[in-house]
Amino acid sequence: MTDPAIAANGLRKSYGDKVVLDGIDLVVPEGTIFSLLGPNGAGKTTAVNILSTLVSPDPASGAIRVGGHDLGADPQAVRAGIGVTGQFSAVDGLITGEENMLLMADLHHLPRSEGRRVTAELLERFDLTDAAKKPASSYSGGMKRRLDIAMTLVGSPRIIFLDEPTTGLDPRSRHTMWQIIRELVTGGVTVFLTTQYLEEADQLADRIAVLNNGRIAAEGSAEELKRLVPGGHVRLRFTDPHAYRSAASALHDVARDDEALALQIPSDGSQRELRAVLDRLDTAGIEADELTVHTPDLDDVFFALTGSAADTGTAGVPSQTTASDQTKENVR
Ligand SMILES: Nc1ncnc2c1ncn2[C@@H]1O[C@H](COP(=O)(O)OP(=O)(O)OP(=O)(O)O)[C@@H](O)[C@H]1O
Numbered sequence: 001m002t003d004p005a006i007a008a009n010g011l012r013k014s015y016g017d018k019v020v021l022d023g024i025d026l027v028v029p030e031g032t033i034f035s036l037l038g039p040n041g042a043g044k045t046t047a048v049n050i051l052s053t054l055v056s057p058d059p060a061s062g063a064i065r066v067g068g069h070d071l072g073a074d075p076q077a078v079r080a081g082i083g084v085t086g087q088f089s090a091v092d093g094l095i096t097g098e099e100n101m102l103l104m105a106d107l108h109h110l111p112r113s114e115g116r117r118v119t120a121e122l123l124e125r126f127d128l129t130d131a132a133k134k135p136a137s138s139y140s141g142g143m144k145r146r147l148d149i150a151m152t153l154v155g156s157p158r159i160i161f162l163d164e165p166t167t168g169l170d171p172r173s174r175h176t177m178w179q180i181i182r183e184l185v186t187g188g189v190t191v192f193l194t195t196q197y198l199e200e201a202d203q204l205a206d207r208i209a210v211l212n213n214g215r216i217a218a219e220g221s222a223e224e225l226k227r228l229v230p231g232g233h234v235r236l237r238f239t240d241p242h243a244y245r246s247a248a249s250a251l252h253d254v255a256r257d258d259e260a261l262a263l264q265i266p267s268d269g270s271q272r273e274l275r276a277v278l279d280r281l282d283t284a285g286i287e288a289d290e291l292t293v294h295t296p297d298l299d300d301v302f303f304a305l306t307g308s309a310a311d312t313g314t315a316g317v318p319s320q321t322t323a324s325d326q327t328k329e330n331v332r
């Protein structure tokens with residue numbers, strides 16, 4: 001058994017009387033992608049900053065180990081094994097992309113020739129060779145983000161923290177970034193990722209934790225989390241009010257939307273359940289104008305777990321839902 005790359009017990013952090021992290025537990029096995037999700041202000045960046053030694057946890061926290069080293073006792077050793085790409089760019093716009101890279105190589109005390117070699121290799125890998133000699137301020141957002149990550153990789157870290165690596169990127173750049181992240185993990189690197197994009201966590205993460213009101217409201221694989229929220233349904237829409245009413249009485253257990261002439265039937269989206277709905281409509285001689293199947297996605301999980309606090313960005317009154325209660329029992 002190898003040590004997990006990251007293990008935190010009862011991680012706590014308050015600013016004044018504001019509790020940001022209220023005792024969270026995290027375990028990230030080596031060579032996996034872990035994604036921390038949460039609304040604005042949930043404490044994602046705070047967690048990244050603590051685990052990467054930039055901010056100290058509250059003394060009441062339990063043990064925190066990163067890369068096999070105790071964070072409190074040996075922050076230097078932790079720092080030597082990690083790379084951090086912060087939420088806000090660390091790129092210096094006044095110098096070129098290449099100079100930014102060489103500066104990082106210097107900070108890592110790489111010999112000059114080694115620094116040049118690593119810089120050239122990473123610029124090539126991140127498709128920045130053509131722009132290498134241009135000032136970074138002239139780069140697009142996607143290029144800056146790629147440079148940011150390239151800079152993080154200069155020291156060959158085994159664990160990297162990526163705080164919202166794709167926020168503001170267009171779909172193509174986002175997919176490029178996902179590819180880069182997957183390749184890192186293939187090479188054995190552990191990735192701790194925060195994101196606002198549920199699809200991103202769904203695509204990349206082995207495990208996902210949803211942070212809300214200072215606690216982890218749910219944790220699991222994307223599939224496990226999706227199973228926690230109801231929300232799978234078949235939606236039927238009608239244009240003829242008569243057909244709509246007949247369908248509503250022919251089907252059991254429907255939610256009606258009289259205004260839109262739409263019916264929602266809870267369903268797992270399986271062929272069997274779909275056929276049952278269609279059979280019933282056939283028997284009653286009714287035809288719907290539109291049929292859509294909705295399977296729960298991480299958005300449903302996110303909204304169910306993070307409730308209304310998502311808008312305010314404050315750890316306000318917890319809006320407990322049945323889903324989150326259920327989640328705590330099932331997953332934690
Ligand atoms: N240095 C600080 N002093 C006081 N409060 C802070 C400090 N740093 C963070 N906070 C507060 O801690 C809370 C969590 O902030 P954090 O930046 O970790 O959230 P986040 O989940 O990363 O949000 P976002 O999605 O907007 O990046 C916020 O309410 C923030 O105002």
Ligand SMILES: [Mg+2]
Pocket residue numbers: 044045046087163
């Ligand atoms: Mg943040």
